Amino acid sequence: MGFEEIAYKGLETGFRTYAAHVVQQNKIRFVFASPYEPSEKEMSSHIATHGDGVKDVAFAVEDIESILQKAKERGAVVMKEIWEESDEHGKVRMATIKTFGDTVHTFVERSGYKGVFLPGYRSVTTMDVLSSKLPPGMLDFIDHIVGNQPDLCMESVAEWYEKMLQFHRFWSVDDKQLHTEYSALRSIVMTNWDETVKIPINEPAPGKKKSQIAEYVDYYGGSGVQHIALNTKDIINSIENLKSRGMEFMTVPDSYYDMLRERLAADNFHIEEDLDILQKLKILIDYDENGYLLQIFTKNMQNRPTLFLEVIQRHNHSGFGAGNFKALFQAIELEQMERGNL
Numbered sequence: 001m002g003f004e005e006i007a008y009k010g011l012e013t014g015f016r017t018y019a020a021h022v023v024q025q026n027k028i029r030f031v032f033a034s035p036y037e038p039s040e041k042e043m044s045s046h047i048a049t050h051g052d053g054v055k056d057v058a059f060a061v062e063d064i065e066s067i068l069q070k071a072k073e074r075g076a077v078v079m080k081e082i083w084e085e086s087d088e089h090g091k092v093r094m095a096t097i098k099t100f101g102d103t104v105h106t107f108v109e110r111s112g113y114k115g116v117f118l119p120g121y122r123s124v125t126t127m128d129v130l131s132s133k134l135p136p137g138m139l140d141f142i143d144h145i146v147g148n149q150p151d152l153c154m155e156s157v158a159e160w161y162e163k164m165l166q167f168h169r170f171w172s173v174d175d176k177q178l179h180t181e182y183s184a185l186r187s188i189v190m191t192n193w194d195e196t197v198k199i200p201i202n203e204p205a206p207g208k209k210k211s212q213i214a215e216y217v218d219y220y221g222g223s224g225v226q227h228i229a230l231n232t233k234d235i236i237n238s239i240e241n242l243k244s245r246g247m248e249f250m251t252v253p254d255s256y257y258d259m260l261r262e263r264l265a266a267d268n269f270h271i272e273e274d275l276d277i278l279q280k281l282k283i284l285i286d287y288d289e290n291g292y293l294l295q296i297f298t299k300n301m302q303n304r305p306t307l308f309l310e311v312i313q314r315h316n317h318s319g320f321g322a323g324n325f326k327a328l329f330q331a332i333e334l335e336q337m338e339r340g341n342l
């Protein structure tokens with residue numbers, strides 16, 4: 001996807017529990033970790049239960065003490081109290097609390113730290129030979145991260161974010177709006193005070209057949225991160241580049257674009273991008289009177305039908321593609337049917 005490895009820790013750096021590779025693209029950083037030791041429990045059992053997935057969604061914070069103190073007073077489960085790590089580039093303070101399922105949030109107070117990632121990591125400067133010959137991914141920052149919950153667990157998780165992290169509700173949608181003939185879901189988008197972090201919380205709603213959220217929960221073994229949306233300023237070039245790099249995306253039927261053209265004409269709504277190109281790339285469009293968003297979803301990132309990614313471009317539109325859920329559901333359901341799970 002056009003990420004470059006920037007840092008590493010493992011046996012060669014004197015860290016013996018797990019290997020960790022940090023990849024970065026603009027403001028997006030992912031850390032991929034794999035345990036070394038057969039006796040290692042935390043990471044091994046996470047992988048055994050959930051398969052590949054998101055274990056930790058880390059937040060940069062300015063005042064770790066007051067954030068942790070408030071969360072603790074309100075009953076948050078602390079996985080690891082504040083600890084400090086340092087090297088020649090400075091010091092970082094961190095603490096980890098539990099959120100939905102086996103997912104955790106690590107707070108990272110890195111004020112003044114000058115190293116490439118975190119203390120203990122060695123910087124990686126060798127460029128990937130193939131990657132440097134391919135066009136860039138053009139992905140800028142994490143737009144939102146979605147957490148899937150079992151049936152009737154969404155509200156309590158949304159409340160957890162209000163209570164523990166002082167988040168508020170940004171947007172929500174119920175199953176009357178989000179359903180197809182077979183499948184339905186409810187969603188509440190949680191956000192922090194200055195609305196820089198967005199965490200939509202989903203749960204399945206009853207339908208004729210198994211909801212994709214229920215399918216996720218079955219295969220993941222409970223609550224977990226369903227998708228990570230990556231923001232771009234130029235989705236057409238980004239998706240052309242990512243496809244030429246070999247990235248695979250969900251497709252939608254051409255009927256989606258027939259219906260869209262009719263709706264756009266009826267609403268007299270203008271989109272800057274060429275609709276034929278958007279259709280060719282299978283990029284989805286959602287809009288209201290103020291603006292629009294363009295989005296596309298990758299296929300699952302691993303064998304289990306659990307985690308996937310999204311690429312999103314916003315034109316004065318702060319929604320999450322509710323108008324696309326139906327088209328998206330229908331596309332997902334085609335694949336669910338192929339897997340024999342619909």
Ligand SMILES: [Fe+2]
Nearest residue numbers: 227229310320
């Ligand atoms: Fe999304």
